[in-house]
Amino acid sequence: MIPFEFDYYKPETIRETINLYHDLDFIGKQPLYYGGGTEFISMARKHNIYSQAVIDIKGIPDLNIYEIRDDELVIGAAVTLTQIAELNLYPLLSKTVRRIADHTIQDKITLGGNIAGSIIYRESLLPLMVADADIVIAGRDGIQRLALKDRFDKRIKLDKGELICSLIIKNDFLDLPSIHVKRTKYEKIDYPLITIVASMIKNKLNIAFSGLYDYPFRSSEIELILNDYSIQKDERVKKVIRSLGNSILEDLHGSAEYKKFLLHNILYETLENFEEASK
Secondary structure, eight states, X not given: OOSSOOEEEOOSSHHHHHHHHHHHHHTTOOOEEESSOHHHHHHHHTTXXXXXXXXEOTTOGGGSXXXXXXXXXXXXXXXXHHHHHHHOSSHHHHHHHHTTSOHHHHTTOBHHHHHHSSSSOOTTHXXXXXXXXXXXXXXXXXXXXXXXXXXXXXXXXXXXXXXXXEEEEEGGGTTSSEEEEEEESSOSSSOEEEEEEEEEETTEEEXXXXXXXXXXXXXXXXXXXXXXXXXXXXXXHHHHHHHTTTOOOXXXXXXXXXXXXXXXXXXXXXXXXXXXXXX
């Protein structure tokens, strides 16, 4: 049970939503955008979040798009993980979201909620990172499209009242040779010890990680090392692990040393798989 009362709104357009947010904020209602609701409900029950006004964005048509337009895939922020997995327009993203939660929860979690939520792993970001995705954000000054990496610094940076509308991926990235590997402590569906997502484009490996730090990341330094074919595979992998230093996240799921051990094996197998596929 949510331990506080709040007003509920369900706007029909992006502009109406942005205006409503700022009107409610002006009168001190502390408004929140509401997608799938899983994080809001769980955090509210634990008294970790509070609002007097909830704005449900699920009914906005522009946020529910999931289709190929010309040479791009457009995925609205209100599209659920289940819809992404079942329609499978970007197979690497589909593989990734199938392992984020059980099927019941996948029916509720939205793409926007997963990539911008408070849970540190944000695994659905990884396929977007390796595909050099764009993000569409609405705010008081209108709607803008920009590179995801330009709005990402450990998490997606949003100004007060800004709303993620959609993510856009060029068709060139949709069917590349790719791999998704997730290691968990116990169950198939669990928070990751390590998740990696990688694609091979024009003989270059793009790779992103979750679970190693308290945020997902893609590193140009790591990609340079892994794509340096003048170095043997095992030495490339060891060099990557050395580059991570002593800052690997330790938590209840696993120690830093155990994560390094897992990472060594995963990276080596990834390089072998891509090299074998390229023959």
